Amino acid sequence: MAAPYPPIEPYDHGWLDTGDNNLVYWETCGNPRGKAALFVHGGPGSGCSIGPRRAFDPRRYRIILFDQRGCGRSTPHASDPDTDMNRNTTEHLLTDMERLREHLGVDRWLLFGGSWGSTLILAYAERHPDRVSEVVIAGVTTSRRSEIDWLYRGVGRFFPLQWADFRAGVRPDEQCGDLVAAYARLMEDPDPVVRGEAAVRWTAWEDTVLSLEPSGKPHPYSDKPTASRLAFVRICAHYFAHGAWLKEGALLRDAGRLIGIPGVLVHGRLDLSAPLDTAWELAQAWPDSELIVVDDSGHKGSVAMDAHVHGALDRFGREGTNG
Numbered sequence: 003m004a005a006p007y008p009p010i011e012p013y014d015h016g017w018l019d020t021g022d023n024n025l026v027y028w029e030t031c032g033n034p035r036g037k038a039a040l041f042v043h044g045g046p047g048s049g050c051s052i053g054p055r056r057a058f059d060p061r062r063y064r065i066i067l068f069d070q071r072g073c074g075r076s077t078p079h080a081s082d083p084d085t086d087m088n089r090n091t092t093e094h095l096l097t098d099m100e101r102l103r104e105h106l107g108v109d110r111w112l113l114f115g116g117s118w119g120s121t122l123i124l125a126y127a128e129r130h131p132d133r134v135s136e137v138v139i140a141g142v143t144t145s146r147r148s149e150i151d152w153l154y155r156g157v158g159r160f161f162p163l164q165w166a167d168f169r170a171g172v173r174p175d176e177q178c179g180d181l182v183a184a185y186a187r188l189m190e191d192p193d194p195v196v197r198g199e200a201a202v203r204w205t206a207w208e209d210t211v212l213s214l215e216p217s218g219k220p221h222p223y224s225d226k227p228t229a230s231r232l233a234f235v236r237i238c239a240h241y242f243a244h245g246a247w248l249k250e251g252a253l254l255r256d257a258g259r260l261i262g263i264p265g266v267l268v269h270g271r272l273d274l275s276a277p278l279d280t281a282w283e284l285a286q287a288w289p290d291s292e293l294i295v296v297d298d299s300g301h302k303g304s305v306a307m308d309a310h311v312h313g314a315l316d317r318f319g320r321e322g323t324n325g
Contacts, residue, residue, distance in 0.1 A: 006312050007056045010065075017076070018068075018102055022089050026098050027075035028068040030106070032060035037135075037319055038108045040066045040099070042115035042123050044141075046246075047237030049074025049230065057114070057312060062319040066111070068102060070095055070122075073233045080233035083192065087240050092125060092247045099126050103133060110134060112318055114311075116141035117276065117301065121246060121253065124284075128259040136318045137265040137291075140311045141273065141301055142281035144253040145246040149280060154182050154242070157211055157274055164210040171203035186239035189232075198228075201235040211275045211301075218302025254280075257287035265291035266314035268307055270299030 015029035032055075041054040050067045058065045071090045072080035079085060099122075103111065112135050113123045120139040127134045143149060158165030169177045172184035188200035205223035212222070219225065226234060241247075265288060269281040278295065285293035299307040 007058065007060060009052070010055050010060050012055075018098065018105055020071075020094075020098055020101065022094075023078070023086075024071050024089060024094075024098075025077045026068055026071060026102070028066065028102055028106075031055050031065040031067075032058060032063045034064055036060075036062050036064040037321075038064045038066065038106075038111035039315075040068075040103075040111050040113050042099075042113060042119040042126075043067075043070065043074075044115065044117035044119045045073065045234055045238060046070060046095075046118045046122075046241045047073045047080060047234040048118075049076075049233075054114075058315055059319050063315075064108075066102075066106065066108075068098075071098065072237050073230070079229065080236045081229040083190070083194075083197070087190075087236070090237065090240065091244070092122070092241070095122055096126055096129060100130060100133075112136045112138065112315075114138045114140075114315065117143055118145065118241075121145040121248075124253045124257075124260075125248065127263060128253065128256050131259050131263060134263050137260075137263060138268075138311060138314045138318070139265070140268045140303065140307060141276055142267050142269050142284055143276045144251075144280055144284070145242070145248060146254075146280075147245045147250055149276065150182060150242045150245065152277065153211065153275055154207070160274065161210050161213075164207060168203055168207040168210075171200055180243070182239055183243040185235070186243040189236040189239050197232060197236075201231050204235045204239070205231055208275075214274065215270075215272055215300035215302050217299065217304040222302065254283055254287055257284060260288050261290060263290055264318070266310075267291055267293045268310045268314070269293065269295055270301065270304065270307055271295055271297050272300035275301045 010031050012029035012031050017025035043050045049069045069076040120142050176184040208223040209221045294310045296307045
């Protein structure tokens with residue numbers, strides 16, 4: 003995502019002790035007295051980059067970023083096979099977010115993110131609507147099992163050769179079953195070669211799904227460093243094999259809890275990994291949201307998509323502080 007503001011360094015950072023042997027990295031940039039905003043990264047398991055710091059006006063925002071459990075600078079890292087994945091679930095992440103809010107003394111904050119980040123944003127906002135001032139999402143997902151099945155099976159009709167290679171990464175008796183669960187088992191294999199090969203096939207498939215998009219890097223997943231790639235795939239497969247521990251359709255069904263929270267949903271019409279219908283359904287269920295469909299964009303974004311996202315963040319930033 004292109005950023006409208008110059009590079010900026012954190013004025014504070016640390017590791018949040020979750021009380022269960024996890025340390026979650028966080029950092030704050032911009033104006034310490036500004037409007038609090040939390041960037042929620044995707045994946046799950048992608049970790050934060052420095053780019054999102056620059057999406058916010060540093061004069062108006064207190065910009066907060068964090069690496070979700072098991073990835074980025076948080077420890078223990080999911081690339082380590084000894085890391086306990088039972089302590090990495092959606093419920094754990096929601097608790098971490100709320101603990102971070104309290105730790106930083108934030109009353110209410112704007113939430114910004116996309117892809118898996120939008121699932122986590124919606125789950126948090128529906129649980130803690132009084133703590134959320136606004137929401138900006140670039141690329142809506144709710145991690146329904148139907149959405150997961152589309153990403154790792156249904157969209158294969160557009161890429162039959164590459165999907166066959168993805169499917170060939172699991173045992174023959176698993177190839178007609180739950181591929182995500184099969185990959186989750188591979189990522190827990192004690193053999194590092196097995197885990198490494200599974201991560202390569204998974205990220206190759208993720209790149210394939212985005213390969214028709216006109217913008218963005220050609221191999222955003224495969225080009226990850228080895229440890230980041232292992233953590234990303236292990237966490238993704240773990241979450242999606244469990245349907246993100248969300249009841250099917252719950253985030254759309256409970257969208258009424260978002261009433262009173264202004265939201266801007268920016269979604270690319272060309273997004274094969276997260277088709278537009280989910281964003282449309284959310285906008286219909288959330289009367290305080292605005293859906294902006296960007297015709298030239300997919301999941302990786304575009305100049306036009308960035309402009310809409312930054313326009314929303316700038317507009318909310320001008321509306322004052324929120325604690």
